[in-house]
Amino acid sequence: MTVDDTIVFIVDDDDALREALGELLAANGVRSVPFSSAGDYIGSNKPDLPACLILDVELPDINGLELQRQIAQGDHPPIVFITGHGDIPSSVRAIKHGAVDFLTKPFSDTALLLAIRSAIAQDRETRAKRAELTLLKQRYHELSPRERDVLPLVVSGLLNKQAAAELGISEVTLQIHRRNVMQKMAASSLADLVRIAERLEIPIQHSRRMGGI
Amino acid sequence: MTVDDTIVFIVDDDDALREALGELLAANGVRSVPFSSAGDYIGSNKPDLPACLILDVELPDINGLELQRQIAQGDHPPIVFITGHGDIPSSVRAIKHGAVDFLTKPFSDTALLLAIRSAIAQDRETRAKRAELTLLKQRYHELSPRERDVLPLVVSGLLNKQAAAELGISEVTLQIHRRNVMQKMAASSLADLVRIAERLEIPIQHSRRMGGI
DNA sequence: CTGCAAGTCATGGATTTCCATAAGTGCGGC
């Protein structure tokens, strides 16, 4: 009944614990990949699936919290920390930086499994949103330079006439760019385009607002 | 140089500590109000200012974490926990639920002041956003029932004609409602209205999309 | 040099939107 296409990465230098965790997860129908150091984890090719990272705080090469910091820039699975000698400042830092949980040994199987399920569910969400955003970004990159000029003006609410004046081109030309933008961005309406632009964080330019907020 | 119109609430049953904290804050130009129990804090009238709540975990009436849970529904200032006998699960829970920091006694003055500054800055942000959203909600409540029907259809990208058909009314009537919506919501353009609707989480209805994402 | 993509512009017609004026219905409160 457990979800199929997911994976759990285990980074811990304790061989026995890695094995025990692997068996626990397997018994619950969850695939896992063990790593004995942070470097191993970083250097490995990881499958592109909803995942979770079980990370020991104390590692031979670099600290677990430091690994968290290093991978924070890019895309990475949610982290569940485990530790034998945890302290409060570490746990606070870990959670503040987005860790799903911070478990101290000995922890119960259920506590860990709960944390893992939560982490994987969260990763599913994140990945879905990321995928949508990636699609939008791809489309945005297909725009020509001029079309990228037109987009922010249009979604700012300017009339074609005004946007054309802003760019110093004729209204007709602007309409052509505008139509191309709608097509390339796969927007079915202006409202749609506005929402897409919001998600791409396209800034508002020269809004024609005169009062209001 | 410290910010003027801010306030720090201190909830701790230790008289000496309340006083010491009050003095520390006063010395740094920060106003504070002390409370000796969670009940006192809950029952008090609190000024409407960017604020921060310094909260002891161990309190005579209800637990600090439980207080956090209780006030979580409504608007409340960011919390900085302090505790004499903290444990990791408590700290994890506190931060997960949004606390800014979780300090164990003895903590340094600078650590506390840093946390407070961060909390107040965060509250400033939150309050600003909340104020904008409140304004939008007020405007939304000024809409007539029919106007509230029209809004989602319009921001979904439907043509007036289509939206009118959807409601079973004439296009002219819909145009009037539409114009009233724009005015009452203080939207300067359709693009503007779409963004406002996004913030109010107005759901998309009957989008005219046919393909796409 | 040829071809292509990007950018530019014009014309013209169909459709839609914007706006003002005028007016009818139904409902709740004074």
Next chain:
DNA sequence: GCCGCACTTATGGAAATCCATGACTTGCAG
């Protein structure tokens, strides 16, 4: 009963948008 509000509709003209067709320039790659 009368007033006002919300909702409804029609007419008609001005402005804007949507769309297709055709055409010119520039710059770059083959």
